Amino acid sequence: MYSSADREAAVGVFDSGVGGLTVAREIMRQTPNEHIVYFGDTARIPYGSKSKDTVTRYAEQIIRFLETQHVKAIVIACNTASAYALETVSKEFPIPIIGVIEPGSRAAVETTKNGKIGVIGTEGTISSGMYSSFIHHLDPEIEVIGIPCPLFVPLVEEGWTKDSITREVASRYLASLKDTGIDTLILGCTHYPLLRSLLIELMGDSVTLVNPAYETALELKKLLSSRGLGNPGIKTDEKEPYRFFVSDTAQKFKAFANSILPYDIETIKKINIEEY
């Protein structure tokens, strides 16, 4: 059904900025043969404060751009864009597209034993109830407790992931969550896996952390395999297996990317996303 050119095509991954790199990193780990074209919409970050219409329009533009890069599948590595745009763009575009909300929610529902799931994320993710509505779609009996943690992203971007200040902020955010008796906690923001060890320590052994970045990479692996689209690892003409594009100045993106990816990025291309 698919030609070898299709199988050797890259996977498109996009986010409003650098956060989705934690998803790209998991894809590199789970499917090391796959090429990746990453797009970070740094000119229009953050998506969390924007309307559904606006975010959907952005996602459509980015997918049109990724199509010019001949990708074979697309991962929306952004919670807001997954919640707002996935349904619409899945109908509009013929290419298979997956988001981070569904794999994360599904894993949490499979993990919880007492039916109490916590979700931490940005103000926008929590107030939109995107995780709880998908979890309730899977199992309406489950109790979902969402806590916004707006300082986590700037703390991670400051590089203070193992810092006493971050610990104090996290203790405060998580205090009310610990009292609720949840046994499963979704890291509902792509930056949060970088706080994983701190969160594990603060929440204790009785709570299992669910990382949607990891679950999404697994879902992509299954999708590619079920459609015969997995890259067999044949040599291609591609010089770089991972290519990075942004919509505005690349400097900060590069520094952050190099701090979390397993290798140093050489080039990042700036494109005018409004043209797509």
Added chain:
Amino acid sequence: MYSSADREAAVGVFDSGVGGLTVAREIMRQTPNEHIVYFGDTARIPYGSKSKDTVTRYAEQIIRFLETQHVKAIVIACNTASAYALETVSKEFPIPIIGVIEPGSRAAVETTKNGKIGVIGTEGTISSGMYSSFIHHLDPEIEVIGIPCPLFVPLVEEGWTKDSITREVASRYLASLKDTGIDTLILGCTHYPLLRSLLIELMGDSVTLVNPAYETALELKKLLSSRGLGNPGIKTDEKEPYRFFVSDTAQKFKAFANSILPYDIETIKKINIEEY
């Protein structure tokens, strides 16, 4: 030279989001007769990570929008937009336009006795060197020490202005600045006046804080008076002396605005700024 209609026209004030409200607040205090049309570019915040061309294009669109509101003068209540766009838009538009960098820098140069001025701001403001280049334009002998404080904006937006965590973050950011022997410190971000008392306490009596929001309101007052444009306080048809516009969802804007303005905002209108 100016008709009474001109004198009764509003002052346009804009920022990438809510931060410029500290400038609007100073204008309300310094020139209580003046009407204000405020625009917060919440759809495209933050400006700090965007290029000069992009920010200039945004400023041009906003000024075209403010012209439709018949404003008599415009205040760019945003550090990045002041630094990147003021020179260009001042040439392009006939209306008087002032920014926050020049009044803040001028006040700091007049204040310092030992010729050592500190500047705190976002990553974008500090790395662009916008304050130091204007200060050096006024006096090339002055030493300017800039320190980025990227967590201050999210801490202020979290409402933690008098919090032990904010104190610890501020102590860390300001530690190296205290050793430099500065006698003047510019609050180079529109959110920072909300941390004023904490910053005064941490920096001690030997350092004078300069608030560009306050200096800009004074400059506007002088400008209006010198051009005979000050509103004499004649009754107008305007129902609301202060009107607020944003480019995307207004909810968070409203909550923050109500926490810092001397009265509660009733209505905030969302407009499509890309159309201007």
